[in-house]
Amino acid sequence: xxxxxxxxxxxxxxxxxxxxxxxxxxxxxxxxxxxxxxxxxxxxxxxxxxxxxxxxxxxxxxxxxxxxxxxxxxxxxxxxxxxxxxxxxxxxxxxxxxxxxxxxxxxxxxxxxxxxxxxxxxxxxxxxxxxxxxxxxxxxxxxxxxxxxxxxxxxxxxxxxxxxxxxxxxxxxxxxxxxxxxxxxxxxxxxxxxxxxxxxxxxxxxxxxxxxxxxxxxxxxxxxxxxxxxxxxxxxxxxxxxxxxxxxxxxxxxxxx
Ligand code: 13P
Numbered sequence: 001x002x003x004x005x006x007x008x009x010x011x012x013x014x015x016x017x018x019x020x021x022x023x024x025x026x027x028x029x030x031x032x033x034x035x036x037x038x039x040x041x042x043x044x045x046x047x048x049x050x051x052x053x054x055x056x057x058x059x060x061x062x063x064x065x066x067x068x069x070x071x072x073x074x075x076x077x078x079x080x081x082x083x084x085x086x087x088x089x090x091x092x093x094x095x096x097x098x099x100x101x102x103x104x105x106x107x108x109x110x111x112x113x114x115x116x117x118x119x120x121x122x123x124x125x126x127x128x129x130x131x132x133x134x135x136x137x138x139x140x141x142x143x144x145x146x147x148x149x150x151x152x153x154x155x156x157x158x159x160x161x162x163x164x165x166x167x168x169x170x171x172x173x174x175x176x177x178x179x180x181x182x183x184x185x186x187x188x189x190x191x192x193x194x195x196x197x198x199x200x201x202x203x204x205x206x207x208x209x210x211x212x213x214x215x216x217x218x219x220x221x222x223x224x225x226x227x228x229x230x231x232x233x234x235x236x237x238x239x240x241x242x243x244x245x246x247x248x249x250x251x252x253x254x255x256x257x
Contacts, residue, residue: 005207005229006036006038008090009040011041029240036250043064047061060090061087063092065092066079066116080115094112096169106145114154122163127146147164151197156199160205165208177215180225210230211231215236219246220249
């Protein structure tokens with residue numbers, strides 16, 4: 001099955017509103033290929049500005065986290081209706097930085113994924129092992145558990161609304177990307193896991209990104225793998241030229257198919 005590549009920026013805690021606006025004008029100074037899904041996941045404060053700027057473009061805007069309840073006494077949290085009111089379409093869920101520093105668990109990931117798909121928000125669900133887990137040869141066990149728990153209680157149709165991102169923790173922000181062989185092997189395994197949970201059709205249709213030190217110079221090797229459908233990019237998404245180069249590489253992959 002042909003799956004449309006999706007290149008998503010995760011800006012993490014970078015960019016003020018002013019910086020996000022200048023990025024956007026510069027990024028849009030050249031046309032964006034329409035065979036690639038382009039997503040910018042920005043800090044909450046930048047989202048209203050970005051969704052306005054993106055209105056008449058094909059760029060999707062995403063948050064980097066969300067609470068699963070519609071409203072309530074949860075100081076400091078942001079709800080799905082708040083995001084949807086301003087036109088946010090995507091949300092990163094379960095990023096390893098949230099798991100490591102903000103007590104995100106498989107359970108909260110599952111609550112968030114369920115609430116997001118019910119509301120029609122597209123979750124980008126992150127999974128991946130730490131270096132210690134890889135050394136102990138537990139990579140497959142870890143991602144299998146994370147995938148099972150993230151999707152618990154979802155129908156195959158709801159799973160189909162999601163994007164998955166395999167981000168080995170040790171490859172994030174280190175400049176030390178996984179090899180395409182290793183990433184491809186884990187991503188193919190994640191696809192098999194999806195097949196056991198939601199069936200073959202979902203497994204064939206769901207997009208799985210690689211993330212971790214992706215750069216314009218190495219993205220083509222990842223995208224050449226038949227199971228890798230895009231990238232979730234931190235550092236190399238912060239400059240318009242570099243992010244445009246990543247999108248251009250993904251568009252080339254579309255041409256070859
Ligand atoms: P880097 O691309 O900076 O390694 O970050 C990856 C990441 O965490 C994207 O979510």
